[in-house]
Amino acid sequence: MNAGKQPTLEVEDLRTHFFTKAGVVKAVDGVSFAVGQGEVLGLVGESGSGKSVTGFSILGLVDPPGRVVGGRILFKGEDLVPLGEDRMRALRGSRIAMIFQDPMMTLNPVLRVDTQMIEAILAHRKVSKAAAYDRARETLMRVGIASPDERLRSYPHQFSGGMRQRVAIAIALLNEPDLIIADEPTTALDVTIQAQILYEAQKLCRETGTALIWITHDLTVVAGLADRICVMYAGRDVEQGTVDQVLDHPLHPYTHGLIGSVPSRNRRGARLQQIPGMTPSLLNLAPGCAFRSRCPRATDRCEAEPTVTMRGDGRRVRCFNPVDADVSA
Amino acid sequence: MSVFIIRRLLQSLGVIFVMSMIVFFGVNVVGNPVDILASDDMTQEQIQAFVARLGLDRPIYEQYWYFVLNALRGDLGNSFVFAEPALKLILQRLPATLELALASMFLSVVIGIPLGIYAGLRPEARSSKVIMASSILGFSLPTFWVGLMFIMVFAVMLGWLPSTGRGDTTELLGIQVSFLTWDGLQHLLLPAINLALFKMSLVIRLARAGTREVALQDYVKFARAKGLSARRVVLVHIMKNIMIPVVTVLGLELGGVIAFSVVTETVFAWPGIGKLLIDSIQLLDRPVVVAYLIITVLMFILINLVVDILYSVLDPRVRLKDVKS
Numbered sequence: 001m002n003a004g005k006q007p008t009l010e011v012e013d014l015r016t017h018f019f020t021k022a023g024v025v026k027a028v029d030g031v032s033f034a035v036g037q038g039e040v041l042g043l044v045g046e047s048g049s050g051k052s053v054t055g056f057s058i059l060g061l062v063d064p065p066g067r068v069v070g071g072r073i074l075f076k077g078e079d080l081v082p083l084g085e086d087r088m089r090a091l092r093g094s095r096i097a098m099i100f101q102d103p104m105m106t107l108n109p110v111l112r113v114d115t116q117m118i119e120a121i122l123a124h125r126k127v128s129k130a131a132a133y134d135r136a137r138e139t140l141m142r143v144g145i146a147s148p149d150e151r152l153r154s155y156p157h158q159f160s161g162g163m164r165q166r167v168a169i170a171i172a173l174l175n176e177p178d179l180i181i182a183d184e185p186t187t188a189l190d191v192t193i194q195a196q197i198l199y200e201a202q203k204l205c206r207e208t209g210t211a212l213i214w215i216t217h218d219l220t221v222v223a224g225l226a227d228r229i230c231v232m233y234a235g236r237d238v239e240q241g242t243v244d245q246v247l248d249h250p251l252h253p254y255t256h257g258l259i260g261s262v263p264s265r266n267r268r269g270a271r272l273q274q275i276p277g278m279t280p281s282l283l284n285l286a287p288g289c290a291f292r293s294r295c296p297r298a299t300d301r302c303e304a305e306p307t308v309t310m311r312g313d314g315r316r317v318r319c320f321n322p323v324d325a326d327v328s329a
Numbered sequence: 330m331s332v333f334i335i336r337r338l339l340q341s342l343g344v345i346f347v348m349s350m351i352v353f354f355g356v357n358v359v360g361n362p363v364d365i366l367a368s369d370d371m372t373q374e375q376i377q378a379f380v381a382r383l384g385l386d387r388p389i390y391e392q393y394w395y396f397v398l399n400a401l402r403g404d405l406g407n408s409f410v411f412a413e414p415a416l417k418l419i420l421q422r423l424p425a426t427l428e429l430a431l432a433s434m435f436l437s438v439v440i441g442i443p444l445g446i447y448a449g450l451r452p453e454a455r456s457s458k459v460i461m462a463s464s465i466l467g468f469s470l471p472t473f474w475v476g477l478m479f480i481m482v483f484a485v486m487l488g489w490l491p492s493t494g495r496g497d498t499t500e501l502l503g504i505q506v507s508f509l510t511w512d513g514l515q516h517l518l519l520p521a522i523n524l525a526l527f528k529m530s531l532v533i534r535l536a537r538a539g540t541r542e543v544a545l546q547d548y549v550k551f552a553r554a555k556g557l558s559a560r561r562v563v564l565v566h567i568m569k570n571i572m573i574p575v576v577t578v579l580g581l582e583l584g585g586v587i588a589f590s591v592v593t594e595t596v597f598a599w600p601g602i603g604k605l606l607i608d609s610i611q612l613l614d615r616p617v618v619v620a621y622l623i624i625t626v627l628m629f630i631l632i633n634l635v636v637d638i639l640y641s642v643l644d645p646r647v648r649l650k651d652v653k654s
Contacts (some may be wrong), residue, residue, distance in 0.1 A: 092553070100550070106551040110644055112645075120555040185540045224620060
């Protein structure tokens with residue numbers, strides 16, 4: 001992040017809870033991070049750790065029974081949490097765009113691609129339909145789609161998965177947003193297409209200065225793409241730092257376990273480590289560190305809620321017994 | 330697509346042929362029209378002359394043969410009772426029934442779809458629950474009873490609307506219609522609502538179920554993430570996706586309504602083909618019954634074809650092709 005400059009997005013202690021009949025599900029329960037211009041933040045965690053809900057909270061798209069109950073979401077200094085629906089709608093798709101996980105499901109099957117692209121422009125700008133069409137055409141070319149005119153006249157089912165995700169990315173880019181939230185956009189794609197899309201996403205951020213939040217469960221994806229990493233576990237951010245810091249010297253035992261479970265060329269033949277146990281249910285989660293039942297370094301202290309420790313090198317960790325400290329401490 | 334349509338029409342000819350045979354032989358089994366039509370003071374010779382004039386003295390296969398030959402020339406026989414061509418009788422009455430059917434279809438779509446979408450978007454709201462409960466009533470109350478209640482409340486007690494007949498008609502493209510005059514519209518309202526209630530309930534439930542399913546889809550959330558107005562998300566992204574089941578059911582219902590709006594037509598003395606059919610069955614007026622059923626089959630075939638074509642308009646993933654066995 002460029003020091004001194006205001007970050008594009010600053011999330012402070014975000015809490016999004018779902019009030020279900022069975023009880024309160026604290027899907028996001030204390031997450032803070034920031035992402036600056038042209039920067040890529042990797043939001044990493046396993047399924048159910050609250051990554052996607054964090055993304056939807058930023059866009060104000062959390063549906064009942066869910067609700068943002070605490071924290072601040074500062075977009076260029078303006079808090080989005082108390083913002084009304086009209087103002088939020090004006091930001092959505094215009095200043096903040098989102099790309100979804102499953103490209104097969106994100107485009108409306110009964111509307112032509114041109115309809116779906118042009119409406120995204122016309123929702124935010126007073127331009128003619130022809131100008132919007134030209135803009136759509138140009139953006140499709142930018143994401144590497146050949147013969148855009150023909151593609152614009154097609155329906156989504158005539159596209160492959162990778163092509164549909166390119167269209168979704170093009171839609172996100174239409175209004176040149178300041179922030180793009182990408183929710184596991186490459187998970188459903190095969191590895192070659194994944195690599196192309198990652199490369200292009202990175203290039204776009206560098207060129208346009210768009211801030212990018214890349215939500216994923218795949219550490220290898222963020223390793224090549226992100227500048228900074230925020231690791232989430234059970235609705236909380238447990239560790240943050242630059243890619244090199246976090247991946248080379250993880251501080252939180254969870255991050256440590258995650259990295260140990262990724263196959264690597266250096267440890268050929270050795271058994272992969274696994275994290276014992278299961279992700280806890282977020283329904284009526286017991287107080288204290290949510291990871292302690294699976295943690296090899298857990299002590300009695302972990303029954304209390306660990307607070308975030310700021311390290312001198314800009315790293316943050318939410319743990320009483322980080323990996324580089326003595327267990328006896 | 331044109332190949333599809335041509336093939337479908339050829340198949341329809343086969344259906345009509347088989348159908349005509351079943352109907353023709355079928356009605357000949359039921360009763361003897363001579364018993365009803367011949368007056369008591371006729372002599373035996375007069376009765377025989379009468380039978381010969383109607384062609385009923387010939388063997389049945391011969392009667393059918395002449396029926397087919399005439400039908401190919403557009404003549405479906407003369408009514409025993411009115412001594413007029415059966416087709417003409419039906420076509421005279423058809424506009425009244427079509428008008429009633431289309432009016433009720435229009436009401437059920439225009440009222441049913443918005444209510445259904447509303448209930449689907451807010452499943453927990455009290456108003457949605459009221460809508461759904463009313464739709465159960467619409468389903469389960471018998472049409473004739475609702476019709477009688479309508480007449481009692483709106484025609485007898487309140488005196489707001491007339492209870493019988495078509496009222497003033499005007500000519501539109503050579504067809505007599507009621508809905509263009511104020512008096513005709515008043516006459517049309519009660520029977521149309523009566524006939525629409527069942528379909529409206531059906532549409533409400535289909536639209537609600539569709540909306541609840543579609544509203545959870547990623548593409549709806551994506552549409553919202555694009556910053557589209559709620560209005561556009563509902564009216565374009567959701568509505569276009571829920572129309573397919575609605576069109577299917579309405580297509581089937583339209584055929585049913587045209588062919589069998591007998592109850593409503595009887596209750597409101599609406600001069601349509603439903604009433605003609607009941608009268609003809611009672612009088613054993615065979616040619617009219619046969620002609621009526623053949624026209625009904627034609628109508629069903631036509632409506633189904635239109636529904637199939639509408640599918641491909643509504644859902645681009647549906648392409649009309651010949652299915653080779």
